[in-house]
Amino acid sequence: MRKIGFIGMGIMGKPMAMNLIAGGWEVVVWNRHPEKCKELLQKGARMAESPGALAAQCDVTFAMLADPNACLEVCFGAEGVLAGIGEGRGYVDMSTVDPHTSRRIGEAVAARGGRFLEAPVSGSRKPAEEGTLIIMAAGDRSLFDEVGPAFAKMGKMALYLGDVGKGAQMKLCVNLIMGDMMASFCEGLALASRVGLNLQEVLSVLDGGAMSNPMFRLKGASILAENFPVAFPLKHMQKDLRLALLLGDEVGKPLVTTAVVNELFKKAREKGLGDLDFSAIWQVVK
Amino acid sequence: MRKIGFIGMGIMGKPMAMNLIAGGWEVVVWNRHPEKCKELLQKGARMAESPGALAAQCDVTFAMLADPNACLEVCFGAEGVLAGIGEGRGYVDMSTVDPHTSRRIGEAVAARGGRFLEAPVSGSRKPAEEGTLIIMAAGDRSLFDEVGPAFAKMGKMALYLGDVGKGAQMKLCVNLIMGDMMASFCEGLALASRVGLNLQEVLSVLDGGAMSNPMFRLKGASILAENFPVAFPLKHMQKDLRLALLLGDEVGKPLVTTAVVNELFKKAREKGLGDLDFSAIWQVVK
Amino acid sequence: MRKIGFIGMGIMGKPMAMNLIAGGWEVVVWNRHPEKCKELLQKGARMAESPGALAAQCDVTFAMLADPNACLEVCFGAEGVLAGIGEGRGYVDMSTVDPHTSRRIGEAVAARGGRFLEAPVSGSRKPAEEGTLIIMAAGDRSLFDEVGPAFAKMGKMALYLGDVGKGAQMKLCVNLIMGDMMASFCEGLALASRVGLNLQEVLSVLDGGAMSNPMFRLKGASILAENFPVAFPLKHMQKDLRLALLLGDEVGKPLVTTAVVNELFKKAREKGLGDLDFSAIWQVVK
């Protein structure tokens, strides 16, 4: 792998592509709004005219896009990745999508002779910049091995999980825990607040013990300030809880805590909090 | 404060008293089974004949006992602390009890002219040995200030929370979060296991991200091994969840996630898991 | 049994005593506010000066009082039932109390040589007037047999359930179902309302099928009118759910649906709906 394509210059994609340039690869970029590529061109990247043109000239093409629809468009659209992918080339979609979307893209790529990996990540803007993402990859094993050095530049850990779909499943399990843990945190703080404890002191006690974690530190401060700058939108968390519950339904696994937490997040959406950070669940629990 | 009493030489009390001896104070100890005091006597402590005799000769007496009944017996029993406490002396009960027991002891001590603090701790054996407990104190403020240097030897943080009862309330809020968080953790792992993900990899992903915490690391290993050496018994966690819910009921605060988690812990007790570690909730969630 | 005492001339007690007079017994009454006895005196009852004086002259004394405190006062107070009860006399407390209160009264009566039954009822004002209550009796079997004819005048069914405490337990189980069923009803109506169905039509469909029951008919109308005249106060229902859950906790029986419904009723109390009818849970579910 000498020449790498990167599609999607958003909050996540741009710093990820930067890290690849810094790693010494020849990088070709594409973004729906070309002006977002400027900084990368200054660092030595070149720009392709379309996802298809990009895929046709690169050994491996990475993508980091907003949602399943964007992924489908970039892949199946006119001048999409499929138009350029060919025998032996690789496509690595690092966006967060559902397993069904992922499988659909993977099958189309394979049908053209290409190789596919889904590779959603854990971590947001800062880990993307610092190259400390956690990468949950699934799909073509030879491609995973081949892109190892690139993953090593973008993340601090890259796991190979098996068939396409396993990456999305891993992400749902992790987000389920994140949603439930946030509701748990808020219920404890809500009780503390109601009995008149100082919430800053509750946070200190939590931070001094075995439950101490960066999320409680970061979101605890948001909650005390009742200010919820969006890092992960509440409506997306509720969607992930719904998908996790449906996955549980498919495989016959009851998840009663999660079911209740999902209803709390629905309640928050009902109250118009869907576009705030998911820690705004505090507003319905407090 | 020159002369310190310490009652209760259990898993927690013994290392705490050791740290006080190491701090240079003159320490007098008492334990129901005197042989447990041996190691402390070798380090220079002296032994009293009864809690009352101990309290009568010390400026401040600390206690670390198993449960509310032990605390009541040591305080109100024949030759109990009350028999020795007097004008200006201090009594600091660091055991975990309910607010009602705590208030009853505090009032009796005050009636004899003594000063009282409840001071439950967060942290178990290891932090006790290392002097890194978190101390949640409530009661007499002058006594809190006076015992500051002793708290500093036993813990890494000591909070003064207000009137007697606030310490117990803080502990319930913290344990509520711990119980709910454990159930959340287990539901995510259970779904992951059912869809065929490798649980060790799920733990790695969690540990690499914003939710990373010592409890997931420690208990995650227990869960994968399905071996639950008791650090905090499941039945005690269920009791704390019940008390937290009743506290919520008293102050009119609904806690729906906690209510469901409490039923899961009851289910575990119903299955005979009450004496295992609270992470054995895994057995009913998986 | 020729001479019957009746203590408590409230909404329930008065019509119950009336039915006993109509049954041909000699009835002696007592009420904290004597003026409430007037109507019964006109029908031929006599009035006693105190619960004790009443119990001393009657073969069996019935009571129908507001709450555990009233029951304890009438029994243990100065000139209370205990002062008059004696060898072989009977005391039948038909109030709704917890098992502990019931057992305490039963033991005191037995210690004086008397016989005791707890006998809470299912049904409110109208069944009391019409003599169609359901009587859940527990305690002294010979007394149960002896008062059979009196129960037959007051109710349409009288069950003997065993030791004192069983009557209260039966009532908690029945009220648990009632509370959960009301929440179930409201959730179905809430979804129907949100999708734009006509709630009157939903009620018609329910009433035409296997779930058809008087409670849905009566409370359905309240809910549609959003008018909740109090028949059974919401705060009492929440208290019964709490007691049922604690009973489940004691005997190791998890009840997860009930746990969630209890939190909904707490939510309603938090919103200030505690003194309305328990069907006002609609206000938090809708």
Place this chain on the structure above:
Amino acid sequence: MRKIGFIGMGIMGKPMAMNLIAGGWEVVVWNRHPEKCKELLQKGARMAESPGALAAQCDVTFAMLADPNACLEVCFGAEGVLAGIGEGRGYVDMSTVDPHTSRRIGEAVAARGGRFLEAPVSGSRKPAEEGTLIIMAAGDRSLFDEVGPAFAKMGKMALYLGDVGKGAQMKLCVNLIMGDMMASFCEGLALASRVGLNLQEVLSVLDGGAMSNPMFRLKGASILAENFPVAFPLKHMQKDLRLALLLGDEVGKPLVTTAVVNELFKKAREKGLGDLDFSAIWQVVK
């Protein structure tokens, strides 16, 4: 409307068609297995060769089929209803399907110039035989008015609910209540059983009061016998709860009791009880 078609001679469809014959209409029938039509032919019905042939000769065609797939096949398949439906003819699908299937069929019928009603029913075998079903119709209003006399023979109540989809929504709301109510019933019985009450007596108390309903009578007996002859399969109830929750999710209506009950039904499915009657939820609650 003189000539009526009826497709589907199952447990429900056969007695419904019988009632139409008894009502004096000329009835044409069709069933995938023609031998099931025998009894109806003896009563004077005629048999068509295909759904399409049937629809082509009848003013209105009714269908009562097992599930959405059967409905789609009968409508869209070769020689299906669509092949015969034409200008002004009516099609009334009384099967229970989801709103999306219903709308798809309705649109196809309308595109051929036909008129469509969805008309799921409440009630099972016995009400079908006795002509006492409850019919929840939605779609073409003129068709609803026209088939009124036929509905009157098959049911005791027929509601017109509006656009296609409303019938299915009504059914989901009703089944949500039924599922939740069954779980409520079982939790009360489970607690009663655990504390040693006689369940037959609990049923008697319930049946004597405001909650008295045919479902508790019928299913209460099943539960006591722990014998669950299938009237409505548990897995179908769980599916309806899932659909009701997803409907709530779509319209932003949290339903926390239902969410928990759905998990109980999933638990029952996990235990292999899916093909038993839905009252077998008892096995996981008890």
